[in-house]
Every structure is written in C-alpha cells, then in structure tokens.
Amino acid sequence: MINRNKRAVKLDLKQSQGCEVFLQLARTADIVIESFRPGVVDRLGIGYEHVRAVNPRIVYCSISGYGQTGPYREKAGHDVNYCAYAGISDQIGPRGGAPVVPNIQIADLIGGSLSAAMAILAALVQAQRSGDGRYIDVSMTDCVLAHSVTAFMTYAETCATRARGEDHLSGGLPCYAIYATSDNRYMALGALEHKFWRTFCETVNRADLIDKHWVDEAVADRVRAEVATIFASKTQAHWTELFADIDCCVTPVLTLDESIENPQLRAREMFVVAEHPLEGSVPQFAFPVKFSDFVFTIERHAPMHGEHTRELLTESGYSAQQIDDLEAAGVI
Numbered sequence: 147m148i149n150r151n152k153r154a155v156k157l158d159l160k161q162s163q164g165c166e167v168f169l170q171l172a173r174t175a176d177i178v179i180e181s182f183r184p185g186v187v188d189r190l191g192i193g194y195e196h197v198r199a200v201n202p203r204i205v206y207c208s209i210s211g212y213g214q215t216g217p218y219r220e221k222a223g224h225d226v227n228y229c230a231y232a233g234i235s236d237q238i239g240p241r242g243g244a245p246v247v248p249n250i251q252i253a254d255l256i257g258g259s260l261s262a263a264m265a266i267l268a269a270l271v272q273a274q275r276s277g278d279g280r281y282i283d284v285s286m287t288d289c290v291l292a293h294s295v296t297a298f299m300t301y302a303e304t305c306a307t308r309a310r311g312e313d314h315l316s317g318g319l320p321c322y323a324i325y326a327t328s329d330n331r332y333m334a335l336g337a338l339e340h341k342f343w344r345t346f347c348e349t350v351n352r353a354d355l356i357d358k359h360w361v362d363e364a365v366a367d368r369v370r371a372e373v374a375t376i377f378a379s380k381t382q383a384h385w386t387e388l389f390a391d392i393d394c395c396v397t398p399v400l401t402l403d404e405s406i407e408n409p410q411l412r413a414r415e416m417f418v419v420a421e422h423p424l425e426g427s428v429p430q431f432a433f434p435v436k437f438s439d440f441v442f443t444i445e446r447h448a449p450m451h452g453e454h455t456r457e458l459l460t461e462s463g464y465s466a467q468q469i470d471d472l473e474a475a476g477v478i
Contacts, residue, residue, distance in 0.1 A: 147430045149448035150420065155459070156452025156478060163477045165191040170462050172197045176273075177266055178206045183222075184214045194281045204279040205269040209262050213285030225286075228253035232291035233307070241311030257290030320370040321346075321359055324399060331382035332399035335373070345394035350376050420444045452478065 155171070157164040169192065172178060178197055180187050187193040187208070194206040211228055212218035218231075229235045229252055239246040262284045269280035296315045301307050311317040317324075321337045337343040343359045358369045377385065382398050389396040405411055406429075418432045433442040455478045459469050472478045 147448075150430070150444050151446050152449060153446070153454035153458060154449035154452055155455045157455075158477050159190045159192060161475070161477050162191075163472060163475060165196075167459065167464075167472065167477065168192050169196065169200050170464075171458065172204065173200050174462070175201065176203070176205060176270060178204060179209065179262070179266070180207070181209045184208070184210060184219045198279060202279060203273050203277055205266055205273055205282065206279065207262050207266050207269075207282040207284060209258050209284045209286065211285070212287050214283045218287075225251040225253045228257060228287040228290055232257075232287050232294065233297065234290055234294055237294070237297050237307070237310055237313070237316055239310050241309070241317055243311070245310065252293075253286045253290040256293055257286040257288070258284065261286075261289035318362070318366065319360060320366055320373050323370065323373075325374050325377035327377055327382040327385060328379060329381040329383075333377055333382060333385050334397050334399050336395035336397075338395075342394040345392060346396060349388065349392055349394065352376065418444065420447065422447045424450075 157167055159165055159168060172192075180192075188195075194204075194208075197204050197206055208214060210219070211223040212221055212231075226235070226247060229238075232253070234252060235245045235247075237245075238248055262282070265282045265284060269282060273279045296313060297307050300313055307313070308316075308318060315322060319338075321335065321343045324332050324334050326332055335346065337346050337359075340359050344356050347353055347355045352372070355369060355372060358365065361369055385396065386398045400408065406417055411417070416432050416434065417429060419427050419429050422428050430444070456469055459472075459478070460466075464472075469478070
C-alpha cells in the first residue's frame with residue numbers, strides 16, 4: 147500500500163559511482179526525500195548542497211526522529227519514542243491507568259509523512275514559481291508535538307496538562323467518551339454540541355441529564371457513571387440499532403474486520419484487491435482522497451528492490467554497456 151505505483155532503483159551509495167548515478171537521476175527530479183540520521187547524506191555526497199549544485203529547483207526533504215539540530219539529533223528512535231518525548235504517549239490511555247501504545251503510528255504518519263508532504267508541496271509550488279528549491283528539515287517529534295492541540299490549550303490556560311483520560315477530549319467530558327456495553331463491546335459518544343447531548347438524553351429517557359452537558363470534576367464523575375450504567379444495560383447491537391437513524395453522534399466501536407464490511411466505507415470504495423507477483427491477491431486501502439476528473443488505479447505493484455534499475459537508468463541516458471558495467475561493479 148505504501149510502495150505501489152512506484153519504481154525502485156538499487157544503488158550502492160558508498161561507491162562514488164553510486165553517488166554519480168544518484169546525482170544523474172536527481173538532475174531531472176522535482177523532490178528528494180531522505181530519512182538517514184543527520185549528516186549521513188552529506189558524508190555520502192548526496193546531501194542538499196550536492197543535489198542543488200546539479201538541480202537548483204530541487205525540493206530536498208530530510209525526515210528524522212528529532213531533526214537536524216539539537217542534542218538528540220543523532221539519537222536512534224521509533225514512533226513510540228517520538229510520541230513519548232512529545233508528551234503524546236502520556237495522554238493516551240484510560241484514567242488512572244498506564245499509557246498505552248496506539249495501533250496507529252502517530253509520529254511516523256502524522257508527524258513524519260503528512261507533515262513532510264505538506265511542507266514538500268508548499269516548497270514545490272514556490273520552486274515552480276521562482277525556480278529556486280528549498281531544503282526541508284522535518285522532525286517527527288516536533289511535528290507530532292504540534293498536533294497535540296487540546297492538551298496544549300489546557301497547558302496554556304492553566305500552566306499544566308490534565309492527567310491522562312481527564313482532559314476534555316480524552317475522557318474528561320461525559321458527553322465525549324467511549325462506554326462499554328453489556329456484551330463487552332463499546333459505543334462511542336461524541337455529543338459535544340448541546341443539541342446532540344439533548345437528543346441522546348431524550349433517546350435513553352434521561353431528561354434529567356440534559357443540563358449536565360459540559361461538566362467538570364465531581365459532577366462529571368457522577369454523570370459519567372450514569373451514562374456508563376445506561377450503556378452497560380444493553381448490547382452493542384441494541385444501541386447500534388437504536389441510534390442508527392438518530393442524529394446525535396453515537397456510533398459503535400468497530401473492529402477493523404467490521405470496518406471493512408461497513409456500508410459507508412464500502413460506498414466510498416475504500417478497499418481494493420491488487421495482484422502482486424509474489425504475494426498474489428492482496429487486499430489494500432484505496433487512495434482515500436477523491437479528486438474530480440481523476441480515478442485512482444494501482445498501475446504498478448509494490449516493486450522488488452531494484453526492480454526498475456535498468457529501466458530508469460536507460461531513461462536517464464545510460465547505455466546498455468554502461469549499465470552492465472555498473473552491475474558488474476556492484477554499484478547497482
């Protein structure tokens with residue numbers, strides 16, 4: 147799903163000829179993205195200044211755990227570490243419980259991929275207008291930190307964050323929480339607006355809770371316990387059916403297996419099956435964004451390492467003999 151519709155070149159960048167091939171490919175590129183530790187690409191001879199010398203329009207993006215500067219710049223790390231340093235992990239988990247590892251790589255995907263894509267596209271527009279490229283330094287820790295908006299709003303207001311599971315959107319508000327059902331499944335309640343909370347209370351025959359919408363501390367604990375008792379009295383299927391046609395932000399918490407069969411996601415054509423020469427038929431997510439006058443298709447399977455090396459080098463002007471020589475030397 148990540149590498150489909152791409153072509154792959156395999157180069158030994160520790161050989162000078164490998165760097166020469168890289169720079170030849172970079173001459174006609176719009177974007178270079180690298181994710182080595184800081185300083186590695188410069189030592190190899192393929193850093194921003196090396197590429198900029200042959201292509202002034204290049205947008206060159208370095209994605210790393212902690213960024214190109216600072217005392218942690220050369221530290222090893224993974225998503226769990228970046229979220230931990232950014233104060234994200236401390237906020238994820240139940241009230242009174244330990245932090246949990248979410249089943250989505252928040253720092254990798256939001257802090258790294260999406261933030262880098264946003265920056266690259268902005269720089270690309272500027273490069274197309276001015277003819278001058280840009281160097282982009284993306285720290286996954288910095289970028290995931292900047293997405294912790296709700297917790298930081300609390301800090302800005304009170305000079306302290308709330309405990310795990312106690313901020314407004316992490317479980318502190320009874321109207322915005324996840325509740326267990328009688329069959330050990332869960333329902334999500336997201337009635338942040340009073341009109342939705344009112345409808346919810348009326349639907350479960352608890353008009354006495356209508357004026358207990360945005361409440362704090364002891365009152366919130368009491369209301370949360372009341373709502374928990376309500377949901378715990380019936381199965382998830384019961385609540386799903388009851389709220390199916392009632393517009394108040396009450397939904398079942400589905401497993402991924404159930405999401406795959408969900409009629410809304412099916413209607414949005416969010417799942418496809420693609421063929422791969424080694425893996426056979428592989429289910430995948432479709433491209434999630436819809437564009438006018440564009441139909442997403444999987445035109446290439448995820449490539450094997452170096453699958454398109456000869457093809458791309460030929461397109462870059464290398465002769466068959468030159469490619470054979472590079473292969474014999476172990477450069478490709």
